[in-house]
Amino acid sequence: MTLQEKPRRVFQAVFFSLSLQELGSVPTGVCSQLVITLAGPTVVNEIAGNNVTLSVSLSGASDAAVVWFMGDLPVGTWILDSTEDPDIAENHKDVLKIERSGSLSFVNVPLGYTSNYTVEMTKSGLGKVSTTFTLKIFENFQNLTLSTQPDFAKEGTDRFTLQYSMLEGVVEQQMWFFNGREIKTNSHYVVEQRSLVILGPNRSDTGQYSVHLINPFSGATALKNVTVRYGPDEPTLDAQPAKLFYVVGDSVRLSCQAEGYPQPTIQWLFGVQILSNSNKGVLNLTDIQASQGGVYTCSLLNEETNERRQKNLTLTVYDRPVGNPMCSVKSVNNTDLQYHCGWMGGTPQAQLSFPALNSMSTGAGHISLNVTASDNLNGKTVECMAYHPLEQNQCNITASSPVEFLPxxxxxxxxxxxxxxxxxxxxxxxxxxxxxxxxxxxxxxxxxxxxxxxxxxxxxxxxxxxxxxxxxxxxxxxxxxxxxxxxxxLQGPSISNFSLFPNPNRTTVTLNWEVPHTSVVTGFDIQMKGPAQNSTATRSGGSSDGYRTILKLPGSDRSVDISNLDPDLTYRFRVIPKAHLTAGEPSKVQRIGPVKGLSGPAIAGIAAGIPCSLLFLLLLVGLICFYVYWKKSKSHQPRYPVSRVPEKVKTTQLDITTRNRLTEGVKAPPDYNRFQQTPSERSVALPTFVPPPPLPTRAATTV
The missing domain is CATH 2.60.40.10 (Immunoglobulins)
Incomplete structure (x- = not known):
């Protein structure tokens, strides 16, 4: 009986027993449930050539039928607890073995036994139970390499393929990388089972490609550097110096460059003549002549891809006028204006005109045009148009009246x-x-x-x-x-402004001064008051009581530096303007010295001034009270209505008078009558009162 026939008979027997039980002819079994217990993992990975077992434990019926399937095909049958040997398919007897526990063992498992394995246990009246295992057989990777198809990538082709091969090994996972970045299938890449396809390769695909293969027992990586051939691209032609045309005798450098890999070879042609004096796409032309004007062709060839491209450049060489047009305007008898424009040389001579002045008048090489001066020409820009077969140019001239100036x-x-x-x-x-x-x-x-x-x-x-x-x-x-x-x-020598600027260490000062623009000055005396520069005298006795001249400067100078000053001492400076032997008024004095607090005498003066100020305030209050009393005592005199404005004026005038007497300069009170008030609003005479002279007051001043 063959293996295929035996399971069929077992299933027929089970079906027959089940049918009798349903008809009531067969009593129910002793065991009520079939059980398959896993004794190991359901997913098993193993290296080819090793022994492996798919372990189970069967229970529930002593004579249950056990069948192992490899995929959908049965490979072994056995009756549980039977003394007979399991029946193994003929082509698997050297590898497969069913154990007494119902487990399926593999001996020196070959690589081709990777599959799903299912064990079924069947008993009439108890139904059927099953469990599935997954067995994966692997090999370690050996001699993994990458190759390309075709041999090199070319920009513009449909596809370029990288594929891997190896001596042995089973791949569970493959990953592709470009310059270290993983590649996934997209519009540009297609990852297939053993290859990577680049769709429409271009120059940006140049780089390092790698494939990384993994299985549970080993990993391998293969690298491949790919350079995409491309070009030549559209060439760039350049002429230096860049001009619309070149004059006889000029030198010009023609260059032709284009991207490509490998770098394309370049040739220059003039007409059909190959120019051999070019080097790496550069053609130098010196002292060019008119006969060298024409079409120059740059031809490029990629010798590996056999791609060819060319581009033309037209070089124009002419003889032109010298320089640029020159415009000027002159006075004729201080009444008329003469506009002139010239552009000499060239073949032919340039045609010149002043369209804004006279559109009909032209000249070859130069033109002069006299016009009567008028206000509409003042500040008007007049263009001279220069026409030449090779160039149109122009120059401008603006006539203007004198502007305000300072002598x-x-x-x-x-x-x-x-x-x-x-x-x-x-x-x-x-x-x-x-x-x-x-x-x-x-x-x-x-x-x-x-x-x-x-x-x-x-x-x-x-x-x-x-x-x-x-x-x-x-x-x-x-x-x-x-x-x-x-x-x-013309004025005498004088100084209009004088300033002093010390350096950070206060050992050098810069004196700056100005002179009125009509002042006659031939020189300056720089004077200083204070200790001498680099003085070795003591600070208590090293200063001078008067100003002394330390420098004499010419009338063109407006600044001077004074050095070697002691930052802990005080100096004063002034400038004396001179016209020969006549000296003008000295400038204001500029001081530099240490910054200190109030001195003892100054503090004493302030302390003495405080009670004097209080006494003066008391006298002022008494004066106001006396004035009010005096006004009331005159109640027997007739009264006339007086507006409130004079009262405000009186108060303001009194305050101003008092304040002015307290300040250094006495100023006249404002004339309120100038605001054109009515007679009733004008100020009235105040009673005469002369305050007592203020007590002596000492004030401390810090410069």
């Missing part, structure tokens, strides 16, 4: 005489002509006065300074569009 006066000592220079410059186009007057008389060149060639400067030789008679000069800047006039009243 500048300088003075120097020369041969013990003062030489004064007055400079009057006003921005104007065309340049303004300056005329000079002394008082009402025109100034001409002579021994005393000298006017510069451009008329902007007037030099006065042997200037005599006289405080009682200051000299008055006038300069007038004029062009055809207008004029500006300024009077210059």
């Amino acid at each position: 500048h006066v300088t003075a120097v000592d020369r041969d013990d005489k003062i030489q004064v220079t007055i400079r009057c410059v006003s921005e104007a186009s065309p340049q303004a002509v300056v005329s000079w007057y002394r008082g009402s008389e025109a100034v001409t060149n002579g021994t005393t006065h000298q006017i510069s060639n451009d008329t902007t400067q007037l030099k006065i030789h042997d200037y005599k300074f006289n405080n009682s008679l200051l000299q008055n000069y006038t300069c007038t800047c004029r062009n055809p569009l207008g004029s500006q006039r300024r009077e210059v009243l």
